[in-house]
Amino acid sequence: MVSIYCRSVHGSSTQLCDKCSALLTYAHQRLERCPFGEEKPTCASCPIHCYKPEMRMKIKETMRTAGPSMFFLHPIDTLKHFYKERQRNRHFAVKTKPSQKTE
Ligand SMILES: [Zn+2]
Numbered sequence: 001m002v003s004i005y006c007r008s009v010h011g012s013s014t015q016l017c018d019k020c021s022a023l024l025t026y027a028h029q030r031l032e033r034c035p036f037g038e039e040k041p042t043c044a045s046c047p048i049h050c051y052k053p054e055m056r057m058k059i060k061e062t063m064r065t066a067g068p069s070m071f072f073l074h075p076i077d078t079l080k081h082f083y084k085e086r087q088r089n090r091h092f093a094v095k096t097k098p099s100q101k102t103e
Pocket residue numbers: 005006007010012016017018019020021
């Protein structure tokens with residue numbers, strides 16, 4: 001995702017520019033510390049805003065820009081990814097739903 005963004009917006013060829021590689025490193029660090037680990041939903045639906053606001057904006061921007069081109073370049077992978085995300089989100093929603101039993 002970041003590499004697609006970097007290529008189309010920053011015009012980099014093989015390597016990420018400094019800004020983008022810093023963003024990617026940051027994202028990985030956050031992910032490692034995320035208490036949800038593998039169960040983590042997409043960041044948009046994550047109840048814990050673990051990104052600094054500034055970084056979150058950059059990530060959002062990256063997703064928005066790279067999303068469509070990713071779908072265009074790798075339609076199958078993207079579909080699989082979204083399908084997995086959806087399942088994971090559903091699983092996550094069930095698990096975190098506060099119990100509302102009144103009995
Ligand atoms: Zn870049």
